[in-house]
Structures are given as C-alpha cells and as structure tokens.
Amino acid sequence: xxxxxxxxxxxxxxxxxxxxxxxxxxxxxxxxxxxxxxxxxxxxxxxxxxxxxxxxxxxxxxxxxxxxxxxxxxxxxxxxxxxxxxxxxxxxxxxxxxxxxxxxxxxxxxxxxxxxxxxxxxxxxxxxxxxxxxxxxxxxxxxxxxxxxxxxxxxxxxxxxxxxxxxxxxxxxxxxxxxxxxxxxxxxxxxxxxxxxxxxxxxxxxxxxxxxxxxxxxxxxxxxxxxxxxxxxxxxxxxxxxxxxxxxxxxxxxxxx
Numbered sequence: 001x002x003x004x005x006x007x008x009x010x011x012x013x014x015x016x017x018x019x020x021x022x023x024x025x026x027x028x029x030x031x032x033x034x035x036x037x038x039x040x041x042x043x044x045x046x047x048x049x050x051x052x053x054x055x056x057x058x059x060x061x062x063x064x065x066x067x068x069x070x071x072x073x074x075x076x077x078x079x080x081x082x083x084x085x086x087x088x089x090x091x092x093x094x095x096x097x098x099x100x101x102x103x104x105x106x107x108x109x110x111x112x113x114x115x116x117x118x119x120x121x122x123x124x125x126x127x128x129x130x131x132x133x134x135x136x137x138x139x140x141x142x143x144x145x146x147x148x149x150x151x152x153x154x155x156x157x158x159x160x161x162x163x164x165x166x167x168x169x170x171x172x173x174x175x176x177x178x179x180x181x182x183x184x185x186x187x188x189x190x191x192x193x194x195x196x197x198x199x200x201x202x203x204x205x206x207x208x209x210x211x212x213x214x215x216x217x218x219x220x221x222x223x224x225x226x227x228x229x230x231x232x233x234x235x236x237x238x239x240x241x242x243x244x245x246x247x248x249x250x251x252x253x254x255x256x257x
Contacts, residue, residue, distance in 0.1 A: 003177060005033075007048065009040035012149035012183055016157050016174055017255070021165035025256035031141050032255070034157050036149035037061065039069035046074040055140030056080040058131045060152040062088050062123070069147070080138070082130050086123035090114075094199045102201045107210040111151070115222040118155055119236065120229070128156055129241045135160070136250040148187065150178045150214050155222055162233050163243060163251055171219075178214045187212035 003014040013035040017027040033052065037059075041049070056079055059066065063085045090096075093110075100106055118124055135142055146152040154175050161171045188208040195201045203211070223233060230236040237243040243251075 003174075004180060004183075007035075007045045008042040009045055010038055010049075011036035011187060012178055012180075013143075014177065016161070019161065019164075019166045019170045019174070021256060022167070023165050023252070023256065025252075027161075027164050027166065028255055028257050032157075032160070033141060033143040034149055034153050035143055035145045037065075037069050037145060037147050038071040041072045046072060049143070050074040050077075052143070053140045054079045054143055055138040056082060056134050056142045058127065058134065058142065058144040058156075059083040060124075060127055060144065060146040060156070062092070064092070065147050080134065082127065082134055084123055084126050084130075086126055088123060089121045090117060097199050097201055102195075102203050102207060104204075104206040104210045107207055108215070111210075111215060111218050112221055114151060115155070115218045116225050118152065119222055119226050119240075124152065125240055128159070131156060132160075132163075132241060132243050132247060132251065136247055136254060148212065150212075151218070154178065154214055154219065158219055158223075159233070159237065159241075163237065163248055164255055165252070172216060175214060175219050176216065184209065184212055 003016070003018075005013045005015065007013050013033065015029055015032065016034050017029045017032040019027045021027060030052070033054075038045075038049075038057075057071075059071065059081060061083070066083065096110065097106075131144060144153055144156055158171050158175055161174065166174075188205065191212055192203060192208055195203055226233055226236045230239055237248075
C-alpha cells in the first residue's frame with residue numbers, strides 16, 4: 001500500500017490509516033493524513049487538499065514558525081484549524097545552535113533531548129488534547145502537521161495508532177516512513193541553504209541527513225519517559241491528554257472500519 005501522497009510543495013504528506021488493530025477492525029483509509037507545513041503549497045496542491053474533504057487541520061507549529069512560513073489555504077476554505085500561541089518551554093533551533101558545532105552528533109543529541117521533553121511540554125499537551133477531541137468529533141478527514149512533519153507529528157500519530165490498537169511494530173514502521181530516501185534528498189537540499197541563511201550555520205551532508213530523518217530511538221525514548229512518569233502510555237493519555245475510556249470509544253467508533 002502506498003502511503004506517501006505526492007504534492008508539488010508539501011513534503012511528507014501521507015495517509016496514516018489502513019493498519020490492522022487488536023480489535024480486528026482496521027483503521028480507516030482516507031481519514032487520517034499527516035504532512036509537513038503547507039507554506040509552499042502550489043495552487044494544484046491546494047485543490048488536491050480541498051478534494052480530500054478536510055474537516056480540520058491541526059498545526060503543531062510554534063507562533064514564530066507559523067509567522068515565518070504561513071499556511072496557504074484554498075478559496076472557500078472552511079476547515080477548523082487547531083493551533084496555539086503557548087510559548088515553548090525550550091529554545092528553537094536558531095537559539096540552540098548559537099556557539100555550537102552543528103554536525104550529525106549535535107542533531108542526534110538534540111533529537112533525543114527533544115523527545116524526552118516533548119510529551120510534557122505545555123503547548124503540546126494543549127494541542128494534543130485538542131487534537132484528540134477534534135478527531136473524535138470531526139465530520140470528515142483531518143491532516144495534522146508541524147514544520148517538517150516528522151517529530152511533533154510523528155509523536156501524535158504514534159499516540160493515535162496506540163489509542164486505536166495498532167501493533168507496536170506497525171506504529172514504529174509508520175513513524176519510520178518519514179525516512180523515504182527521495183524525501184530525504186529534497187529536504188537536505190532545502191535545509192542546507194535554510195540553515196545557512198536563517199541560522200548562519202553551514203552543515204555537512206552527514207549532519208543534514210540526521211537533521212531531516214527520524215530515528216527509532218527517538219520514539220522509543222518518548223514512550224519510555226511517558227511510561228516512567230505515568231506507568232503506561234494509556235496512563236499518560238488519560239491523565240495528561242484527557243483521552244479517557246469514553247473518548248477512546250468515540251475515536252475507535254469513528255476511525256475503525
């Protein structure tokens with residue numbers, strides 16, 4: 001099954017439905033989409049997104065990211081948009097890179113640290129909670145995205161799969177689909193000049209490859225700190241995100257075939 005959907009100016013757009021679940025009912029196709037940001041969408045891209053019948057767009061980016069790369073919308077756009085302006089608990093890349101030697105090791109360590117913090121960051125808790133409530137109530141497809149569609153998006157999609165009963169192996173396999181080689185090549189070609197122009201850092205090919213990729217250890221780390229803090233992923237979903245038994249039942253009723 002092909003999950004990646006090719007757009008002219010939107011990276012890493014894919015359907016994350018279609019998996020088998022513990023209940024025996026598969027996750028529906030053409031309802032759950034994920035992507036990178038929509039700032040570079042072409043007119044053709046916008047028409048194609050419109051035709052997906054999107055009821056909601058969940059934008060996980062920080063305020064400054066949305067300002068720097070504003071989303072494009074199609075004429076007559078009427079989907080709900082979930083976003084927030086809660087300040088991040090940690091520095092963005094531009095600040096973190098100041099005075100640092102930015103290479104593959106830096107990006108790997110940055111990624112590991114990010115996944116330890118991300119499940120508990122106040123802005124993510126707000127967005128993730130609203131995402132699940134929106135997902136349960138939306139009358140149509142949704143797309144969730146961040147800047148690159150790999151880390152914040154990867155974590156919330158993995159949590160969605162868990163709620164729906166997708167096997168852990170399939171959760172990880174779906175997460176790792178971000179590492180599509182053609183996508184990596186395009187993102188490296190974009191990120192190198194972007195870092196040079198925006199952050200003033202020149203990064204070699206090895207560093208760029210780590211920067212645009214996901215690593216199994218990242219998601220494993222997020223799940224490990226979640227279990228350490230709440231006993232289980234289900235405990236975190238209930239205690240932190242408010243995904244209780246009633247909401248879980250609504251999600252499964254809407255999203256499982």
